[in-house]
Amino acid sequence: MALREFTAPELPRVNSSAARLVPTLTTIIAALVAILPLQIPGYVAITPALALMAVYHWTLYRPDLLPPYALFAIGIGEDLLTGSPVGVGALTLLVTRAVVLRSRRHFVGRTFPAVWAGFTLVGGGIMLGVWALHCLIEFSLLNPRNVVFRMVLTIAIFPVASFLLGRIQRALIDGPRLMHRR
Amino acid sequence: MIRLSPQIRAGIQRSTLPALIVLSGAMLIAGKADQTMFETLRTGLSDVTAPALDVASRPLGAAEAALDRVRGFIGVYHENRRLEEENRRLLQWQQVALKLTTENRQLQGLLRVVPDRAVSYVTARVIANSGGAYVRTVMINAGSQAGLARGQAVITGDGLVGRLTEVGGRAARALLITDLNSRIPVKIEGSSTGAVLAGDNSERPRLLYVGAPETLKIGDRVVTSGEGGVFPPDLPVGMVSAGPSGPRVEPFVELSQLGHVLVVDYGLSGALPQPIPPAVRSGRKGKAATSEEAQAPAQPPR
Numbered sequence: 001m002a003l004r005e006f007t008a009p010e011l012p013r014v015n016s017s018a019a020r021l022v023p024t025l026t027t028i029i030a031a032l033v034a035i036l037p038l039q040i041p042g043y044v045a046i047t048p049a050l051a052l053m054a055v056y057h058w059t060l061y062r063p064d065l066l067p068p069y070a071l072f073a074i075g076i077g078e079d080l081l082t083g084s085p086v087g088v089g090a091l092t093l094l095v096t097r098a099v100v101l102r103s104r105r106h107f108v109g110r111t112f113p114a115v116w117a118g119f120t121l122v123g124g125g126i127m128l129g130v131w132a133l134h135c136l137i138e139f140s141l142l143n144p145r146n147v148v149f150r151m152v153l154t155i156a157i158f159p160v161a162s163f164l165l166g167r168i169q170r171a172l173i174d175g176p177r178l179m180h181r182r
Numbered sequence: 183m184i185r186l187s188p189q190i191r192a193g194i195q196r197s198t199l200p201a202l203i204v205l206s207g208a209m210l211i212a213g214k215a216d217q218t219m220f221e222t223l224r225t226g227l228s229d230v231t232a233p234a235l236d237v238a239s240r241p242l243g244a245a246e247a248a249l250d251r252v253r254g255f256i257g258v259y260h261e262n263r264r265l266e267e268e269n270r271r272l273l274q275w276q277q278v279a280l281k282l283t284t285e286n287r288q289l290q291g292l293l294r295v296v297p298d299r300a301v302s303y304v305t306a307r308v309i310a311n312s313g314g315a316y317v318r319t320v321m322i323n324a325g326s327q328a329g330l331a332r333g334q335a336v337i338t339g340d341g342l343v344g345r346l347t348e349v350g351g352r353a354a355r356a357l358l359i360t361d362l363n364s365r366i367p368v369k370i371e372g373s374s375t376g377a378v379l380a381g382d383n384s385e386r387p388r389l390l391y392v393g394a395p396e397t398l399k400i401g402d403r404v405v406t407s408g409e410g411g412v413f414p415p416d417l418p419v420g421m422v423s424a425g426p427s428g429p430r431v432e433p434f435v436e437l438s439q440l441g442h443v444l445v446v447d448y449g450l451s452g453a454l455p456q457p458i459p460p461a462v463r464s465g466r467k468g469k470a471a472t473s474e475e476a477q478a479p480a481q482p483p484r
Binding site for chain 1: 198199200202203205206207208209210211213214219220223224227228231234235238239242246308309310311312313314316317318319320321347348355357362382383384385436438439440441
């Protein structure tokens with residue numbers, strides 16, 4: 001396994017330290033929004049994986065600003081707050097980064113449908129993997145129905161998340177020019 | 183800062199991600215082997231984030247209240263009619279209840295019945311849920327500072343919600359009755375048929391080990407049996423309904439729409455044993471042995 005695949009490529013340096021924190025902060029916010037008690041019947045089981053979207057977006061466009069240790073900390077925090085087995089969240093986000101870094105060149109600089117298709121593959125695959133992991137942890141076959149709903153909802157909402165994150169990125173990190181280069 | 187050669191620094195950068203992936207996997211296995219390992223971290227982080235989550239969840243509550251008010255205005259005429267009707271009926275019931283209370287008191291006096299233990303309530307707001315498909319827990323904005331303790335029952339006006347599994351200073355986590363790891367001794371109301379209510383992360387938990395399955399009917403009310411000493415008897419839980427693989431229970435409480443909950447102290451919270459770290463566990467018989475010893479100090483050591 002080539003370790004080179006797991007390193008972030010060289011990207012234009014961002015000097016403002018506040019701007020450098022934007023990807024981490026938005027990912028933390030996404031993780032927190034997902035656990036807010038929205039009073040919608042049946043919503044808890046199918047809450048879209050918001051942090052996953054943020055990690056996909058930032059790893060695609062600014063992997064240098066969302067380092068692995070930030071993902072590790074966010075994932076562990078998520079597990080502690082939701083009461084999930086500690087490590088699942090961290091593992092999910094880190095594996096997402098690894099997968100996206102390896103396949104990044106297929107998606108960057110393409111039109112949005114390609115990016116969305118990429119998320120469908122990567123995000124969907126990761127969510128199925130998490131389901132399998134939970135089946136293994138609990139040692140029983142968990143009902144996949146909610147997982148499928150959750151996957152569909154996550155993929156359906158991704159364009160909105162991507163639009164918002166893209167706006168944030170252009171306004172705070174890139175300036176208007178750099179968004180679709182590389 | 184320590185100066186490193188560019189090669190070493192690049193090497194560290196490259197290996198961070200695989201190393202952290204391995205570390206998360208290791209934490210997962212370690213946490214599975216020893217459930218208590220991350221407990222202090224969990225309660226600590228809950229305490230730290232509770233104020234922020236509390237503030238963040240307030241607008242949602244306010245929006246819900248506003249929506250409710252609008253809905254209320256629309257249906258106000260019919261609602262009024264319905265309430266008047268209900269009020270008439272309840273006034274009759276009030277008379278019946280008053281009569282029965284008096285009679286009950288007299289009969290208890292005759293029989294020297296030991297009165298039920300005093301109950302205290304703490305009302306708390308739900309500030310976070312588990313936001314995913316694999317656990318069913320909620321975090322509430324009250325903790326040991328408000329007198330909460332592990333094992334206390336969490337209810338709403340409609341029925342049982344779950345029980346407290348982790349209690350920090352300012353926040354606590356409740357395991358809902360629908361969670362995969364929730365097992366609650368229940369019975370069918372008005373009979374002695376016992377069963378176990380087993381969550382499986384779906385909205386309707388399963389009903390296992392029914393004492394007399396042939397007597398079970400759809401629509402039967404399920405209440406806690408009080409066995410095991412974690413919950414007091416006769417808390418309403420839900421109604422029996424049919425499922426593809428055996429009977430299930432439709433909870434009385436709309437668990438996905440919890441706003442405020444009541445934490446009830448029946449003086450039973452000692453019954454849920456504290457998790458024991460493995461160092462203590464080895465060489466002992468198990469959790470039950472320790473709590474027995476704690477309750478019966480008069481017995482001579484074996």
